[in-house]
Amino acid sequence: MADVQNTTGATTAGSIEVGTAGAGAQLAGPGTGRSTVQQPIDARVAVKPSYDVDDFPVPHGREEDWRFTPLHRLGGLHDGSAASAARGEDKIELGLPEGVTAETVGRDDARLGKAGTPVDRVAAQAYSAFEQALVVTVPKDAVLTEPVKIDVHGEGGVNFAHLVVDVKPFAEAVVVLNHTGSGTRAANVELLVGDGAKLTFVSVQDWERDAVHVAQHNALVGRDASFKSVVVTFGGDLVRLHPRVNYAAPGGEAELFGLYFADAGQHLEHRLVIDHDTPHCRSNVAYKGALQGQDAHAVWVGDVLIRATALGTDTYELNRNLVLTDGARVDSIPNLEIETGEIVGAGHASATGRFDDEQLFYLQARGIPADEARRLVVRGFFAELVQQIGVAEIQDRLMEKIEAELEETVA
């Protein structure tokens, strides 16, 4: 039966931690802390960021930043065993509009490591183990009319990857990183958005059902630059993504959109950090997820830090989850730290709602079969977010993707 609390949805606003269990799956045991007292973000990350995997102890699962992740399904990315296993293959296909360059470079290339440092052991493992990096450069003032395409197709085995997208000042680009296939992958993605530049970065996780994918995305947003991140996670057994934003100079703007759909048994985790340490920057986060099936698990953690120096900050973050069936579980934790009162605005909201029997009945009572009714609701739920992305081609592709996912899974 439905968990009563979730039949109407749990909604929070304010600076508290929320754990929301999907119907039938109560949060239980240590470390699920529904009412955990909020801790400063810096304190929650026990280990200092580092490029060296050996600077991080092997997580055991009770750490604040690992407590939701089923470590045994990480394919050894966290404990060194993946690093010593045989490397797998992946096929990378690039679609480069004119003027854009892509180079494969060695570990010592000076352009690496500028956007941010690995914050956990898997990211550091990826940094310590990758052999070659891909550097994609969009030259100064170039305004692309076509997206840059990076198609990664995993062919099994372990891969450590490093990607740098360097958008030079006043350039405008859309970059789509598309993941398909299978394998165990840890990666760091650096997104350098030059002064006055605009970057829309889309990362699609369209993996086969058995894939493992852990990645840290570091964006460094220049003066008056705009960064938009669109993260779309449908596939994989375990996906854990860590989009992070830092501002290099005042006037920067970051929008982070996310969309995920967890089916039975899938663990899809998105942990966002926006570090406002620079005045007059903006950020807006909106993540939406749907879940269905036994042990579908979505984790969303949104940490926004407004440091004392970040005067005039304007930020909002939102996470909404739609639980379609019993047995699914959501942990949604917005966290806002404010060290200065001189800001334009700061807010967050998290809500987990159940697609309830009354809605289903209403739609069915109009002749709409149950499976189609569910699809109708999920489609509408996501469309609201997709419409905000602002790149028509991406929006169309995403709606098609959602449609395909719905056809396949919502029955």
Add this chain to the structure above:
Amino acid sequence: MATLEIRDLHVSVEAENGPREILRGVDLTVKQGETHAIMGPNGSGKSTLAYSLAGHPKYTVTGGSVLLDGEDVLEMSVDERARAGVFLAMQYPVEVPGVSVSNFLRTAATAVRGEAPKLRLWVKEVKEAMASLQMDPAFAERNVNEGFSGGEKKRHEILQLELLKPKIAILDETDSGLDVDALRIVSEGINRVRSTGEVGTLLVTHYTRILRYIKPDYVHVFAGGRIVESGGAELADKLEEEGYESYVKGGASE
């Protein structure tokens, strides 16, 4: 000619202390073109009858039968009943976030008609139906029932009635929550559908005021989970004057 036959219908709900019987043997036949008013005091089971006919999962049929043109309605799923021609205008329409009215109406019409209506004709049809119910076209882009006022929700129900053209329309307290103007507009909508002669109407109401606009062929008094008296339109006048008191005493469900 479509006929809905309800025979000795018994329905229970799951209450805290076990199943509770709400409907205790309802007998009623509604033919296409006829209008039956079902009138009764609060809690007498009118909505239970309406929801049971539509197949709401909360209600368990424990006895009796419901046939639509000889077909067993109780065997059908909720959406099959709707496609077979049973329509329920709900007393409390449900909000469906994320689904726009226009998308919802088109999906419903496609399901009920068995094919997607031609887009140009459809747009015109919806526009006209909305205009005659004095609904702002902006409603088409809003989410189903989300933030609608009570009266707006009822207009939206009747809009669906007009577009889906059922064989049997069950209207549960469509008059409640409407001011005088809205009551007239909604009643005119119902009368437009009735005047086609193609629909059998089951008008569930607590008050007689809607009967000033919609003349029933039959009036049934509902009390204690069954029909306790049936008559013509004049029975409504009697109820208007005397209320339900005499029925409640005799047929109380407790």
